[in-house]
Structures are given as C-alpha cells and as structure tokens.
Amino acid sequence: MSLPEKFRALVATESGFGIEEFGFVDLDLGDVIVKVKYSALNFKDSLAANGNRGVATKLPLIPGIDAVGEVVESSDFRHSIGQQVLVGHADFGTAHHGAMAEFVRVPGDWVYALPQGSRGSSEITSKSLDLKTTVTWGTAGFTAAQSVEKIVEHGIKPDTGEVLVTGATGGVGIFAVKLLAKLGYKVVASTGKTERHGWLVENGASEILTRQDISDMSGKPLLKSRWAAAVDTVGGNTLATVLRSTQPYGCVTACGLVAGNELPITVYPFILRGITLCGISSALVDRDSRIGLWGKIAQQWNMDLSGIATEVTLDELPDAIAQITNGNIAGRTIVKM
Numbered sequence: 001m002s003l004p005e006k007f008r009a010l011v012a013t014e015s016g017f018g019i020e021e022f023g024f025v026d027l028d029l030g031d032v033i034v035k036v037k038y039s040a041l042n043f044k045d046s047l048a049a050n051g052n053r054g055v056a057t058k059l060p061l062i063p064g065i066d067a068v069g070e071v072v073e074s075s076d077f078r079h080s081i082g083q084q085v086l087v088g089h090a091d092f093g094t095a096h097h098g099a100m101a102e103f104v105r106v107p108g109d110w111v112y113a114l115p116q117g118s119r120g121s122s123e124i125t126s127k128s129l130d131l132k133t134t135v136t137w138g139t140a141g142f143t144a145a146q147s148v149e150k151i152v153e154h155g156i157k158p159d160t161g162e163v164l165v166t167g168a169t170g171g172v173g174i175f176a177v178k179l180l181a182k183l184g185y186k187v188v189a190s191t192g193k194t195e196r197h198g199w200l201v202e203n204g205a206s207e208i209l210t211r212q213d214i215s216d217m218s219g220k221p222l223l224k225s226r227w228a229a230a231v232d233t234v235g236g237n238t239l240a241t242v243l244r245s246t247q248p249y250g251c252v253t254a255c256g257l258v259a260g261n262e263l264p265i266t267v268y269p270f271i272l273r274g275i276t277l278c279g280i281s282s283a284l285v286d287r288d289s290r291i292g293l294w295g296k297i298a299q300q301w302n303m304d305l306s307g308i309a310t311e312v313t314l315d316e317l318p319d320a321i322a323q324i325t326n327g328n329i330a331g332r333t334i335v336k337m
C-alpha cells in the first residue's frame with residue numbers, strides 16, 4: 001500500500017486540541033505502521049488532549065492509548081502486512097504519538113495479534129476477537145479484567161459477599177460490573193447517573209447506590225463493614241469510604257482518580273480489619289502477561305458487549321472528549337477512522 005504524505009489526527013497542543021492534517025515525517029519512529037480502523041476514548045485520553053503534563057509528556061501530541069487496525073508496513077518479522085492487530089504500551093498516546101489518527105507508527109513490541117479464542121467446541125470461545133470487540137474492551141476493559149483477576153486471586157468467592165463497583169457507568173466500571181456478574185458475584189454499583197440505573201441492572205448490577213452513598217464525610221476511621229471486595233475507579237474520598245466499609249480480609253482494587261488523587265484515610269482498615277488495597281496499573285503489565293490476560297478475555301471471560309459502546313467519527317471526537325472530561329459519558333466511546 002502506498003502511504004499518503006499526510007493523514008488526519010486529533011492533535012493536542014499547548015493551546016487546545018483539534019482535528020488536523022499530520023505528516024508521516026512528524027510521527028515518532030517505529031518498526032510497524034498500522035492503518036487504524038478503530039480507536040477508543042479513555043479518561044486518560046481526555047487528560048492528554050487537554051494538555052495535562054502528567055499524561056502528555058510532550059506537546060504537540062496525538063493522544064489515544066487504544067488502537068486496532070491493519071499492518072501496512074513492517075520491518076518486524078512478528079508482524080506481517082495485512083495482519084489485524086492491537087496496539088498498546090505505556091508511552092503510546094502519552095510520550096509517543098497515539099491512536100487518535102488514521103495511521104500510527106510504533107515499535108514492534110507494542111503490537112499484538114488480536115486476542116485468540118481457544119480451539120474449543122463452543123462457538124463463543126473458538127474465534128479470535130474482532131477489531132471492534134477488541135477496541136471496545138480496550139484499556140478500560142483490560143483494567144477491569146485486571147481488577148477482577150486480583151479479587152479472584154485474593155480468594156473472594158461469589159458467596160463471600162457483595163462486591164462494589166464505583167464509577168460504575170464509566171468504561172472501567174461497566175466492564176467490572178459485567179465481568180463480576182458473569183462470574184456469579186452479587187454486584188452493587190455506585191453511580192452519579194440516575195438515568196443509567198436500568199442499564200446497570202441490565203448489565204448485571206443487583207443494587208444501585210448514589211455517589212453520595214459512597215462518600216462518607218463523618219471522619220470515622222471505620223464504618224459498618226459491608227463489601228467483600230470492591231473495584232474502585234474514582235479514588236479520593238470514595239476510595240477512602242470503600243476501604244472503611246470493607247469486610248475483614250476484603251480486597252479493594254484502585255485504578256482511578258476522577259474523584260481526586262488524595263486518599264484521606266487512617267491505617268485502621270488495614271491493621272484492624274486486614275483489608276488489602278491492590279493498585280492496578282494497566283500500563284506496567286509486561287508483554288507475556290498482557291497476552292495471557294487478553295487470552296482470558298477472548299476465552300472464558302468473553303461477553304456479549306451489545307449496548308456498551310457508542311461509535312463516533314474522528315470529527316465527533318472533540319465533543320466526546322468534552323463529555324468524558326465532565327464525567328457525562330456512559331460505557332465506551334469508540335472512534336471509527
């Protein structure tokens with residue numbers, strides 16, 4: 001395929017972000033060029049688009065941490081022209097131009113074959129995930145899978161008790177709700193969106209709480225213990241409240257900071273109730289572990305994702321970024337290039 005000199009991309013600069021023509025000459029170096037079919041919008045991408053220097057370590061930057069598409073040029077023997085792939089790495093869309101573009105150029109190590117289903121007899125497990133399903137999971141679904149895996153590994157079983165998911169309508173949140181429900185857990189979802197209660201129930205929540213229910217201001221070091229485990233996606237006083245309300249030897253995973261990056265808490269939940277706080281960092285997962293967890297997603301954790309994603313075009317992406325920045329998006333937003 002002969003490549004055009006320029007292609008369209010969302011570009012973040014010191015003075016804002018917008019859709020621009022971008023030249024291959026300005027892309028970062030890499031062994032593989034992928035024609036992007038879909039990208040997806042994560043909260044982190046909105047921080048990068050808005051020039052947050054904790055995420056966008058250089059500007060101008062093409063944000064975007066999730067891309068799937070087709071290899072169109074490769075000097076890496078593992079990736080051949082025409083192969084359908086997934087691209088992901090800690091630097092992708094943060095320090096290296098990312099996914100919100102018609103083309104990406106990246107090191108071969110950041111490129112993965114689409115997650116493979118097993119060769120079992122069941123229809124759902126015998127195929128690899130397609131491009132759209134893979135990007136719908138994307139970093140949000142992968143992070144939810146990591147969180148659920150930690151809870152399972154901690155020994156929390158469906159009959160141990162209720163599992164709370166905070167920020168439940170968000171990208172990570174909805175995947176955590178669905179996956180926990182699929183595995184048989186009783187899932188309680190907390191959300192700020194009253195209009196999404198029915199949707200959360202359809203996706204597996206058995207009870208819905210408001211954000212205020214999970215943001216205690218009493219200052220008590222411990223609260224009545226309720227949760228066997230929790231997937232927290234929002235941080236701040238919400239995470240502190242969850243930790244203070246978790247049953248002895250329960251497990252709370254923490255991946256996000258939409259409600260704040262501070263953790264106002266004492267040591268009592270840890271030393272009196274033996275609570276475990278598990279940090280989740282999707283960016284730090286090594287290549288083999290990443291392939292392993294994607295395999296699980298494509299096989300035993302495969303789920304029907306209908307109703308989870310909204311599709312937008314590159315031209316509609318700036319509006320979607322404004323929505324996610326304000327916490328107004330439910331589920332996943334995928335970008336069709």
Ligand SMILES: NC(=O)c1ccc[n+]([C@@H]2O[C@H](COP(=O)([O-])OP(=O)(O)OC[C@H]3O[C@@H](n4cnc5c(N)ncnc54)[C@H](OP(=O)(O)O)[C@@H]3O)[C@@H](O)[C@H]2O)c1
Nearest residue numbers: 043167168169170171172191192256257258259281282327
């Ligand atoms: N550590 C990692 O590897 C990793 C990976 C992926 C994501 N993350 C982080 O995880 C978090 C969620 O990511 P995402 O992509 O799922 O984001 P998202 O789609 O924007 O979802 C975040 C959800 O949090 C809730 N929320 C928004 N503002 C809030 C506030 N002020 N207080 C309390 N809740 C609020 C909303 O859900 P409700 O309306 O339902 O409450 C919102 O939908 C982000 O902080 C992101 O940076 C981390």
